[in-house]
Every structure is written in structure tokens, then in C-alpha cells.
Amino acid sequence: MKAIQELGRNTLNTIRGIGNATIMLFQALVGKPQPLKMFPLLMRQLYVVGVQSMLIILVSGLFIGMVLGLQGYTILVDFGAEQALGPMVALSLLRELGPVVTALLFAGRAGSALTAEIGLMRATEQLSSLEMMAVDPLRRVIAPRFWAGFLSMPLLAFMFSAIGIYGGFVVGVQWLGVDDGAFWSVMQASVEWQHDVMNGFIKSLVFAFVVTWIALYKGYTAEPTSPGISAATTQTVVYSSLAVLGLDFVLTAVMFG
């Protein structure tokens, strides 16, 4: 009896949480646009969320591409099919690794920072002070951060894929000796703009929305204590990672299934 009640309470709490998160996002994003006020805030957040994540994305993209080149070569060379290295590296990066790994790194690098920042704003009552001054904290604090995350993650995913393919090229062609022309031409023959690049882009848009949303909501509703903020930051990373991996399966099944 107690266990069932527990289950019911947890379900209700989860639904309430989703509802609150939707209301928060709706109130933050829907309203009269104020481009003059918003633009500098958005710029600042693009810098914090996007530019500062660039280094980790580029470095990990390069290494993942190089590992793909190395691993793919050792398997493909057994079948005399090392020309297929190009499409293998490009397709796995564009379809899966680019959007997914970018989202996971983004959740760890930028999502946790967003949660901690907003949670601390709440703990130090900066959000309440904004309300006292008749400034809506949702419009002023949440909205620019949301747009910055939503815009910058797909761009980061493109960079990740591009530099990953370059990494695969360096290892495959310049180090292991796959033919230069075959690497690119077989890749071009099998990668389609609409089917592969654009579907990867849609994936990263979805991930960007979910990860940024979770990070902001967790920060906004964090308990205003040190353990509360710490727990919220952890939850952001855990929930975002799970959501990204789960959604990735669904999206892959719909797009390429």
C-alpha cells in the first residue's frame, strides 16, 4: 500500500515538474520581443555558452575522428575495403557522434555551469531582487541563456563533425596511406546533404533544446542551499545525458530506421 502510494506521489511530482518546466519556458520565451535590450545579453551568453565550449568540442572532435580513422582502418583493411574509410568516418560523425557527443560534452561543460549560476543567483536572492526592481527574471536571465544554448549547440556539432572528418583524414590518408582521392570521392558518393547532414542538424537542434531546458529548469528550481545547488548540477548532467541518449535512439529509429 505504501509502495503504491509512493509510486503515485513520484508520478504526480514528475508530471508537476514537467508542467512547471513548460510554464517557465513559455513565460521566458513568449512575449513582446525587445531586441535592443536582449541583444547584448544574448551576445554575452553566446560567449559564455558557445565560445567557451569551442575548445573542448574541437579537441574532442579531432581525437574522436582520429580514433575512428584508426579503428576503421584496422578492420576495413582485412577486407581490402580501406577506401570505405571515408564514408565510415563521415557518416558515423554526421549521423551519430557529432550531435550526441557534442550534446553530452555541452551538458557537462555548459549545462552544469548554467544550473550552478542560476541556482546561486536564487540562493543569493538575486532573482528576488530583480523581481523587486520590476524586472522579470525569466525574461532577463532565463531567455538569453536558453537562446544562446539553443543556437550554439548545432553550430558546435557542425564544427565537431568537420574537424572529426579532418582527423580521420589525417590518420587514414596521411598516416596509414589510404588513397587521397578515393577517401574523398567515396565519401562524397555516399554522404547526402539532405539525408545525412540535415538529419544530424535536426538531431542536434532537439538535443540543444532539451539540454538547455533541463539545465535552466534545474537551476531555476534548485534548493537555495549548497547541497541543493550541488544536487541540481548533478541532476542536470545526469538527466541531460539520459535524455540525449534516449532521444537519440528514437530519432535514429525515425530518420534512418
Place this chain on the structure above:
Amino acid sequence: MEARKIELLVGVFITAAIAALVFLAMQVANTTGALRGETYTLYAKFDNIGGLKVRSPVKVGGVVVGRVSNISLDSEYFEPVVEMKISVQYKGFPDTSTASILTSGLLGEQYIGLEPGFMDDGVMTLEDGDHIFMTNSAMVLENLIGQFLFSQGND
């Protein structure tokens, strides 16, 4: 000064993203494939399509002119019908042309090889929605092996 630096770095960020996108578009993906732009549709009936799939290429002498857009089973004779979308760039194949299902390499993907036939007074060109009547089905390895073994047994 601070704001200018941030704007500069965001500009660098956006430029890098655009550069990555251009790299993907120019170097990695085929944006100039035969499926771009306008296409017309041809149909062909085969006895056996082997491993042909939707989006397999249609080639004339090795040049990709279109792609397979649909594969279905004829409800009357239970024969596979392949629908192909051919780029309007390549129009006017004679209706004496032959469509064969071929394999690129020993283990490669299967594609439709279109062989243009002769052109004569009574010969029409293939227009949108026409059927190609002369077709060669896919080679099925098991059948070939079976025939080979059978002919060996007769000696």
C-alpha cells in the same frame, strides 16, 4: 572594450561554424547529386530484384542519372516493379533501352544499369511514367551455384 572583445569572439565562433558548414557542404556531402532538381519517373518490371534497395543509383555507362524511388510488387502477376526517378538533364532514352540489375564489384551494392537502345523511325523516347520493357534481373548467387553444380553432375 569588454563588450567589443566579446562581440569579436562571438563573431569568430559564428565564422568557424560557417566554415565547418561550408566544408561539410563542399567537401563531404554530394549536393550536386542526380536527385537535385527536377526528375521524371520511369518504371521497370523484373523477375527478381536481388538486393536492390530504394535510393540505389541508376547508371548509364557508369554515370549516375537517377535513383530508385520505390519498389513494390505488382498485384496481378506478382512481379517486382521498380520506380526510378531520373534527372530531367538526361531525357530522351529510346524505348528499346534495357534496364539490368548489376552489382558493383564482387560484394558491392546493387544498382540499375540502363543501356540505351537503338533509335529508329518507329521507336519512341521514354517519357514520364513510361515502362521499360526489356529488363534483365539480378544475378542470384545461389541460383548460379545451383546451375553450376547441376551442369557438373551431367558430365
